[in-house]
Amino acid sequence: MRPFGKTLAVLTAALAATTLGTGIADAGQDGGRAVLRYTEHGVPHIVAKDFAGLGYGYGFAAATDNVCELANIYLTVTAQRSKYFGPEGEGYPSLSEAGSNLHSDLFFQRINDSHVVDRLVAQPAPLGPRREVRDIVSGYVRGFNAYLARTGRAGISDPACRGADWVRPITEQDFYRHYYAIAITGGQGAITDGLFTAPPTTSATPAPGTADQLATRVRETLGGGGLGSNGIAIGADSTAAGKGSVLLGNPHYPWHAGRRFWQSQLTIPGRFDVAGASLLGMPFIQIGHTADAAWTHTVSTPITFGLFEVPLKPGDPTTYLVDGKAEKMTSRDVSVQVRQADGSLKPVRQTFWSTRYGPVIGDVAGIPVPWTAKSAYAVRDANATNLRGLNTWFELDQARSTADITRALSSTQGVPWVNTIATDRAGHALYSDVQVVPHVTDEQAKTCSTPLGQQTFPAEGLSILDGSKSSCGWGSDPGAVEPGIFAPSRLPQQQSRDYELNTNDSAWLANAATPITGYPRIAGDIGTERSPRTREALLSAEKGGFTTDSMKQLLFADHSLLADLTAADLAKLCASFPGGQAPSSTGPQPVGPACAALAKWDHTYSLDSRGSLLFHRFTVRLGGAARFTVPFDPKAPVTTPNTLNTADPGVQKAFGDALADLGKAGLAPDAPLRDGQAVTRNGERIPIHGGPGQLGILNVMTPLWDPSRGVVDIQHGSSYIQVVGFSGHACPDSSTVLTYSQSANPKSPYFSDQTKLYSRGQWVKDRFCEADILRSPALRVVVLR
Incomplete structure (x- = not known):
């Protein structure tokens, strides 16, 4: 590792004449170096000469705030939790729904042994990462490792991992594995424990239950894992001034572990300038704004995986029939090292079985899809070949209009399980559910659904198709980037100068005056009851007359x-x-x-x-x-x-x-x-x-209730919040707050500062433009040499 320059002291009034290139020249000619300019509450404004430098600065700054949480992520995706923590525990719910460390390790080791991530990375864009994305990732890895080399394990201040031997330098492969885990969160990651099944020893077939019971089980199983959001885009006609726009971005995410948001600004002078937040360890802005456009995401209703029931050859539960012909299941033996009570390590093995459709799955949280002597169920995850989201967010980070945002979504087709709500300086409001959706048409569901699928598909959009017919496989669209998913033109989208919104219901009422219809059932329902939170958002948006201040007041009215x-x-x-x-x-x-x-x-x-x-x-x-x-x-x-x-x-x-x-x-x-x-x-x-969303509260806070003490913490809720306005000013009028603060480290000054700010109903000025950055009373500059 190259030596680092001294950390510059807090700059004072002398910085008034400093330009955007503050410290850049001093950083030398190495593109892997960057300048971090910190403003209030530890928000870094990262400046570099190229994308590798941006990644480097992001990796160093993110590790400074959250090295233990990041190390925990990389430990998880490399399938080593059981090696260090033993087989018990709850796994790592930020990356899968595995019920234990052992199941988490076996799940991720199966993915790693398949080399699917390596194959995806090796592909050229648009299926693989584009050149700039590769540069950012390469820089990010070097920046993270540079921080760790500087502090050493013993020098980490966070007691969660100080001196821990599971904290280590990372590789680019670690990063891509992490992103892949995020992409499949709504698919294999949501039903992880169901993959741990074995060929049957009995022919017993459990009763499937009633349609209502099945629908309830599907909802409970696929309830989002504590993920939700509000996105409200106000176009010019609904602003107080009759011009410009206002956007509320309000994701509701867990307050603990690896699904944290982390805030930053990324700048290459004259080329790239974007601010906002991303999930920890993602060196892009995933919810944020440029000088002329702003966007947010909400967890969407399409179920991004589907099941296939395959009939089995009599007497051979690992051979199934398609079009009357026998096909042998494939098996993969997976082994991980497991820490024993005496500290020794022993391997534990698991055999996973797969069909042409995907891996065989057993019952999932009460959804009766058992492997019997007569049939088995296989799962196909629409995001199982998706690293394209990295390209999506790179392009969103350069958007200057809602048209640019639409082009980014449609050309990359990489958004894995969220909607997009956006505004721009010209006064447009956009709703788009262009994302990865399994290509199962309503007609196909009618002709190919199993009896169980005939109940789950209309009720919840979960397809369970007849795998005995090759004609019942997922279809394709000419405009889709790969087979098996719908083209953007088939998915719900709408733009207006009034408003567009989503609060985790389907696309139907993105605007109550102009309902969206005509999209396939798998993309969401139409004409059904909306949640109290959606109704609250619609009633509020219909009033119009918005400013950035009134939008902030609306959210914090609770x-x-x-x-x-x-x-x-x-x-x-x-x-x-x-x-x-x-x-x-x-x-x-x-x-x-x-x-x-x-x-x-x-x-x-x-x-x-x-x-x-x-x-x-x-x-x-x-x-x-x-x-x-x-x-x-x-x-x-x-x-x-x-x-x-x-x-x-x-x-x-x-x-x-x-x-x-x-x-x-x-x-x-x-x-x-x-x-x-x-x-x-x-x-x-x-x-x-704030309070639970089912009460019709926009500012969601889901408390952790202890019967003897009441609320003892927040499970999930409002996390990174942004209100961005475009009016006649060159600089966006924007405010933010990160409810749980920038750092998970209790020794950090940024551990709970914004939590206290949020408690008081206050906001952080979003210092996007150069003059605002230089006026920050907390300005501190760090040059990474």
């Missing part, structure tokens, strides 16, 4: 649409209980101050709101109770269903159970939210506003 629909009736129900005692699973509960709190409640999840904690526990306890007396009406999708069904015994008992929950946790029914929803960082309690 308003609950479900409370508007039900809280008044709930207060009346509370007051009607005989003797002031509500029924519950554990016996009558005194309502105490609950009725008055609900009657006076402002229907928000702001820190001082009283009644919000009780209402949250009530909705948790409702379960499958019939909540509304007015059902959903597709002709009034924004206002229905409504009216709480207070006569339902399940609703009444849910209220009593909610009172009991608060009592066990030591919380009064009228306690303010700040008393019952907080996180603790370095011994300091930080109250957290």
Whole structure:
């Protein structure tokens, strides 16, 4: 490793005359060197002469903040968790749904042994990484390794991995394996444990269950793994000034481990300039803006994998029949090293079986797809050959308009499982679900679905096709970059000068005035009930008159649409209980101050709101109770269903159970939210506003509830938040906040600073333009030589 120059001191007023090239000349001619200019809250503005330099700066800066989390990622994708931590544990849920370290290792070792990632990297663009992407990745790896060489394992300040022998220099292969794991998160990564199956020893066939039961199981299994988002694009006609645009980017991601966002700006003077955030370890901006366009992503509804049922040859459970001809399954024996109780290592082996469609799978969280003596199920993941997303985000990072964003999405076809919502300086608002979607048409589903698939496809969009017929394989479109996926022209897209939005429902009501229809069922449903959060977003967007300030206020109002629909009736129900005692699973509960709190409640999840904690526990306890007396009406999708069904015994008992929950946790029914929803960082309690999305709250916070203590942390919710406005000014008017802060290291000054800022309802000025960077009172420059 080359030696590093001294870290420059904090620059003061003398920097007023400094140009964008601050420190660049001093960094020498090596393209792998960069300059980091830090502003408030540790946000690095990375400047370099070329893409390798940008990657280098990003790798060094990201490792500075999160070396332990990154090392954990690379340990996972190289299948060595069991070697260092033993076979138990929960795996690493940021990269798969494996239920243990051992299953995680065997899952990733199977991928590594297949060399699929190596083959994809070796391909030319557009299927493989383009030249600039390869340069960024190469620089990133060298930057990460340079940081580690500088500190050494013993010098790492984060106690999570200080001195740990599992922290090591990385390779480009490690990076690409990490990205591949992200790409298949919605496919094989979501059903990992189902791959651990073996040829049957019995011919017993379990009952499949009812259609409703199957739909529920599919929803529970494929519920997004704690991922969600809001994206609201306001075009010129819905701004207060009647020109420009405003974008809200509000992903709801886990607050812990490797699905963290990390914020930065990447600049090559005169060539490349983009700011925003990316998932940790991705040296691109994935949600952000340039000088003239802004975009965000939301987790989309298409299920990016499908199942095939294949009939088996009698007496031979590893031979299946296609078009009446026998085909032998292939097998792969995978071995990983596992730490024993005495510290020694022993290999553990697993055999994985595959068909022409993909690997054989067993039951997945209650979805009955067993391998029996008569048939087996195989899974095909549409993202199993997708590294193209790296090219997608590289091109998005250069967009100057929504037209550029559309071209980037359509030419690369690499977005793995998200929608895109965008705006530009010209006042356009864009919704696009151009992503990787299995090519299963509605007609094919009708003719090729198995009896089980005839239930899961209409209900949830999960295809289960008849693998005995080669004609039932996934189709192809002429405009698709590879066989088996839909072309961009077949997927829902819409642009307007009004608004476009998505909050994890399907594309149907991206704009309530102009519903999108005509797309295949696998891309999402049409004419079905929208979530309370979608309805809240639509009602808010319809009001128009937006500015960047009003968009920030909208999000942090923490308003609950479900409370508007039900809280008044709930207060009346509370007051009607005989003797002031509500029924519950554990016996009558005194309502105490609950009725008055609900009657006076402002229907928000702001820190001082009283009644919000009780209402949250009530909705948790409702379960499958019939909540509304007015059902959903597709002709009034924004206002229905409504009216709480207070006569339902399940609703009444849910209220009593909610009172009991608060009592066990030591919380009064009228306690303010700040008393019952907080996180603790370095011994300091930080109250957290916002609430669960099912309550119709845009600013989602999903709390981790301990029955004896109440909320003890946040599982997932608002993470990197950006509001970007384009008006008459050359520089975008933008603000951000990273709710859990830049660093996972408790020793870092950027461990909880933005968490406290968020708690106070405050924002960080997005210093995108040169003058704003130089005016930062926290400006600190680091030259990487």
